[in-house]
Amino acid sequence: MNKDLLFLSFSLLSWGWLSQTWLAASGLLCAIAVGKYSSWRWRISSRQFYRCGDLSALLVILLLVDVYILQPTELAIFVLLKWLPVLFAPALLAQLFSSDQKLPLGALFYSFRKQKAGQSGETDFKPPYTTLYNRESTVVRLLREIDFVLPYAGLTVLSAGAANVQTPAYFIIAATLFTGILWSVRPKHSPAPVWLLAVGLAIVISHFGHHGLRQLDALVEEKVVGWLGDSQTDPFKGQTSIGDVGKLKLSDKIEFRLKADKPLLLHQASYDIYLGHHWAVSTRLLTSENPATQTGNSKLKQLEIMQPLNRQTVLALPDGTIKITGLDDANLQYTELGAVKASLPPRFARYQVFYTDKRTGAPGKYDLQIPKQHLDWLQQLSSELKLAGQRPEAIAEQIKSYFRTNFFYSLYLGTQTDADLALRNFMLKRKAGHCEYFAAATVLLLRQAGIPARLANGYSVDEYDSRQDLYIVRSRHAHAWAIAYIDGVWQAVDSTPSQWLRMETEHAGLWRPLTDGWSNCVFQLRQWQLQQTRQKNIQLELLAALLLSIYLAWRIYSAKRKLNRNMRHTKTAVFKLAYQGLDSEFYLIEQCLQNTAQARQHNESIQQWVGRLQIPALHPLYKLHYRLRFDPIGLSGEQRQLLRQQASAWAGDFEGEAAKH
Amino acid sequence: MRQGFVLRQYRKVYRFDNWMRRHFTFTGHLVVAFMIAAAVFGVNTKQSTTYQLFVFLLALLVFALLNSTFNRLKVTLTRQLPRYGMVGEPLRYSVTLANLTSRTYDRLALCEQLAETLPNSAQLKKFYQLHKQPWFKQGVSFRRWLRYLAYQRGGVIAETALPELAQTPLQVKISFIPTRRGTITFADSYLAKPDLLGLFRRLIELKARQSCLVLPKHYPVKPLALAGKRKYQAGGVSLANSVGNSSEFMSLRDYQRGDPLNSIHWKSFARHGKLIVKEYQDEYFVRRALLLDTFVGDAAAEQFEAAVSVAASIAVNERQNEALLDLMFVGLQTYCFTAGRGVDQIPHLQEILAAVQSSEEDSFARLQLAVLARVGLCSSLVCVLMHWDEARQDFIKQLAAHDLPVAVFLLHDGSLSRQQCANKPEHFYLLDYHHLSEQLAGL
Structure with missing residues (x-):
């Protein structure tokens, strides 16, 4: 069996087996076998090879459009990897059916096409000084074409890795194929036993090596996830910027859009244990049952959220969320404190939320816990505000008004790195900070007054986009506030001075219009994708295929027509050149002198003949004759007329003279 | 930085x-x-x-x-x-x-x-x-x-x-x-x-x-038909490149003040007791000068290379046995190398041309002085120029005033036409350096 065919069939069958693409693999194998064994060979020009490369590129683009736009899949890149043998098949088949049995590198790399065209184009027109130093590199191997069979076999085995079959099969296949390829190209001066020993050792080492790599990867992933874990994926632990230094970093990135009746606060998670820099949850339990239930017959409110979701996201939802629709493929998990964690393949989601606007749930013992290190100023402030003995609603209002009148909102984070000292500093000295300071202090003050309270974080929905009739929620709209258990319901106590949104808007970046524009484009595309159904996609694909076929047909037709036209032109040009000027009147002169002593000899050119005759009148005439006969541009109308008249006149005169004699 | x-x-x-x-x-x-x-x-x-x-x-x-x-x-x-x-x-x-x-x-x-x-x-x-x-x-x-x-x-x-x-x-x-x-x-x-x-x-x-x-690259060039006269060359062919007398002996005469000592005929001095010197035959032959303007200015480096190629092509196509050829250009100083009639080999001129570098702005003035000093020796002059400004036009006019046949090869980048060039001498060739070989072949 042919060596090339052996490698190709081995790799394609392995690919078909591992990726479950038997049909494609057998089809390709048949085509390759026909290419190898049949005597059909075509003379394929470089340009036609390039077209095969272009076809591969087109297939790649179509596949990418399909997996990223039409039917977004989670691991699009692996779909591309899986179909590599099909995508590169045009180039391989072009080589197998060509008479040269080689593939120009320009078919695979565009830069090779450009270089070649430049070289051939320039050499004719420029002096060598300028043209020849276009090849810059010192190391030139003059590699313009390759045998694509072995690289294709390697590519197929690489592609089989996308099947992700976690058995030794893939390693055995890959090692066998590459060992076979390397054996076939090994230098003759390598002793076979040493060669086999070296490759054998490489196989053994890599066998253990890839197991080690897998374990290392798992370890690194675990560490990285732990390190990068934040509130987006952990509903049990919230990190604040209390105790950070410098300035609060604000981002204009649009996180999601929603359709709602009025501005509101969207709750992501709430925490009941104060840990200084962090807040935590006392009950670390996720359940699939929503703890919030509808009480009474009050009508549910509704809003719609459009958001790109990651693999795991803590959803930002209004208080008292009862039901979420539109996330059917997601696994929703609820915490006791009202956070909802969604696990689903990353995608753009559009979901509807039904809510009562009332957060329920009994308070726990941690909701009244006061850290000892803050007890002194809490007691002092509580007695100053005379909170003891007042109704809970009045206490909440009094705390809010205290912060509004005595404190300022500031994006400056201060210089204190200890979170406890930073909070104390905020309350007693600085009296300025961002929302997390206000929220944390409010929670502690409420607890000091005997009201169960928690710290909540989420987003403040305020920016309305009238063009899209949607509320826009940016990263900088992230907000923290206190929730207090008053009258059997958890109520929001947002003590942050109201200018915070305005101040943050003033810090918007210069690039915001651009980033917003881009975000809107992506949003529209995702919206469109959501509306697409499988049937619509097929219709679209069929339409694209139809347009492509029409375009290709037109290209073939126009190329043929151009070829015919060129051929016709060439024919007429040849015809014109061969017979041009045979009707010249100068031949009359030659005829006149034919039987005289001045006749033109057989080996004499007209120029030499006229020179010998020494008749000045003939000089301009023979020049005109030469131009008529041999100049591709020919003579102008006037010159042709001149030649006709003068030659005829000269011949007439000569004949007249001859008649006289 | x-x-x-x-x-x-x-x-x-x-x-x-x-x-x-x-x-x-x-x-x-x-x-x-x-x-x-x-x-x-x-x-x-x-x-x-x-x-x-x-x-x-x-x-x-x-x-x-x-x-x-x-x-x-x-x-x-x-x-x-x-x-x-x-x-x-x-x-x-x-x-x-x-x-x-x-x-x-x-x-x-x-x-x-x-x-x-x-x-x-x-x-x-x-x-x-x-x-x-x-x-x-x-x-x-x-x-x-x-x-x-x-x-x-x-x-x-x-x-x-x-x-x-x-x-x-x-x-x-x-x-x-x-x-x-x-x-x-x-x-x-x-x-x-x-x-x-x-x-x-x-x-x-x-x-x-x-x-x-x-x-440098050569192109075939038709020999130029410049109507130059033979000129007296002091010292003859062997000394054509330096100052001195002819080597062809003619007669003896009495010593006169100023005669060089190496022309004293010592045998006659011994015989007659007075100084007698040898007199030599005057020599006349064709001597051409090839002038290469090395000032590049705004022109592209390729244009300068093309000019050197033109000079090399002219030097190669010169009839070596019939005339002397002086190659003149300005580098760090003004150079003049002579070849032909057995004085030196033309390939040596090619070696020199292989090493010619472009020069600074005032080079043409220096070259002009060197040429004018040798006008009396030269039968004709071939100039390879890259600019056609007033200085160069005046120079060509000056040469014409000395009744010296001049041929000018003007290299350009395709932006010039013959009509745009004023004060053209009789032999004036405009060469676009992009199409050098065709244009030189068509002369």
Whole structure:
């Protein structure tokens, strides 16, 4: 069996087996076998090879459009990897059916096409000084074409890795194929036993090596996830910027859009244990049952959220969320404190939320816990505000008004790195900070007054986009506030001075219009994708295929027509050149002198003949004759007329003279 | 400062690229490419199994690298270079390799390379005339950097795949096309020997530093029919290049004050007791001057090269036995070299032209003075110019006033037409340097 065919069939069958693409693999194998064994060979020009490369590129683009736009899949890149043998098949088949049995590198790399065209184009027109130093590199191997069979076999085995079959099969296949390829190209001066020993050792080492790599990867992933874990994926632990230094970093990135009746606060998670820099949850339990239930017959409110979701996201939802629709493929998990964690393949989601606007749930013992290190100023402030003995609603209002009148909102984070000292500093000295300071202090003050309270974080929905009739929620709209258990319901106590949104808007970046524009484009595309159904996609694909076929047909037709036209032109040009000027009147002169002593000899050119005759009148005439006969541009109308008249006149005169004699 | 940093990065990239190209075989390159692709697709070991292929290929490459450190091949190289090469014409030479070991080696490749010095900022600035560009175009891209390097190197020699190298010396014929005139230096060569697996190549250095002179490109030119008279040449042919008397003896006469001592006829002095000197025959012959204007100014470097080529073409086509030819140009100083009628060989003029460099602004004035000092000796003058400004037009007029036939070859970049050129002499040839060969052939 042919060596090339052996490698190709081995790799394609392995690919078909591992990726479950038997049909494609057998089809390709048949085509390759026909290419190898049949005597059909075509003379394929470089340009036609390039077209095969272009076809591969087109297939790649179509596949990418399909997996990223039409039917977004989670691991699009692996779909591309899986179909590599099909995508590169045009180039391989072009080589197998060509008479040269080689593939120009320009078919695979565009830069090779450009270089070649430049070289051939320039050499004719420029002096060598300028043209020849276009090849810059010192190391030139003059590699313009390759045998694509072995690289294709390697590519197929690489592609089989996308099947992700976690058995030794893939390693055995890959090692066998590459060992076979390397054996076939090994230098003759390598002793076979040493060669086999070296490759054998490489196989053994890599066998253990890839197991080690897998374990290392798992370890690194675990560490990285732990390190990068934040509130987006952990509903049990919230990190604040209390105790950070410098300035609060604000981002204009649009996180999601929603359709709602009025501005509101969207709750992501709430925490009941104060840990200084962090807040935590006392009950670390996720359940699939929503703890919030509808009480009474009050009508549910509704809003719609459009958001790109990651693999795991803590959803930002209004208080008292009862039901979420539109996330059917997601696994929703609820915490006791009202956070909802969604696990689903990353995608753009559009979901509807039904809510009562009332957060329920009994308070726990941690909701009244006061850290000892803050007890002194809490007691002092509580007695100053005379909170003891007042109704809970009045206490909440009094705390809010205290912060509004005595404190300022500031994006400056201060210089204190200890979170406890930073909070104390905020309350007693600085009296300025961002929302997390206000929220944390409010929670502690409420607890000091005997009201169960928690710290909540989420987003403040305020920016309305009238063009899209949607509320826009940016990263900088992230907000923290206190929730207090008053009258059997958890109520929001947002003590942050109201200018915070305005101040943050003033810090918007210069690039915001651009980033917003881009975000809107992506949003529209995702919206469109959501509306697409499988049937619509097929219709679209069929339409694209139809347009492509029409375009290709037109290209073939126009190329043929151009070829015919060129051929016709060439024919007429040849015809014109061969017979041009045979009707010249100068031949009359030659005829006149034919039987005289001045006749033109057989080996004499007209120029030499006229020179010998020494008749000045003939000089301009023979020049005109030469131009008529041999100049591709020919003579102008006037010159042709001149030649006709003068030659005829000269011949007439000569004949007249001859008649006289 | 920023430019210096960028150039350092270019050097690093260039060296890395060359290292990769030299050290890996074609199979090695494929293995590296597959290894990288397997690593990219296998970053997440839970999503695909290509990381297994990555580890296997990495192990193979490590083995190949280790194996290449062992080498027993010893080779000597001798290079037989021709005396001259010519720009744009293949320079063919042969290399003899002798294997000093008893083993036969396969798949060896010979990498011949021309010496190169990596350019600095000032050289690039001068070469690309960056000071004339607006500030935002003064940066040098990597491609331009490479282009300068390639120009300075003077050519590219492709790697030669060798047949089996046994004990008998192996002669290899190599050819490449020189891309610039002047001296081209051959750096040490390398013999690339693939390792056991055929992936990585051990480069064995072969010391053989040599150089070769590349002459400017010639084009066929019809001999010019300039109506020049023969002129008296003091000192005759043998001394035509210096000051003195003719060597053809005519008669004896009494010594007069001022006669040179070496013309005293000592035998007659002994016989007659008074000083008698030898008198020589006056010599007359045709002497042509070829003037090359080396001031480039705004013109492109290619235009200057074309001017040198035109001068070389005229010098080559000169009838060597019938006339003397003075080549005049300005470099660091004003030069005049004479050849013809046995005084010197025309190829020597070609060697000089191979080394001509462009000059500063006042060079034409100096050249003008040198020419006017020799007007009495010259029968005719051929000027190769790159500008047609007033200074040059006046100069040509001055020569015409001396009744000296002048031919002017004016090189331009395609922007000039004959109508635009005022005060043209009778023999005035306008040459577009892009179409030099056609235009010179059509004269």
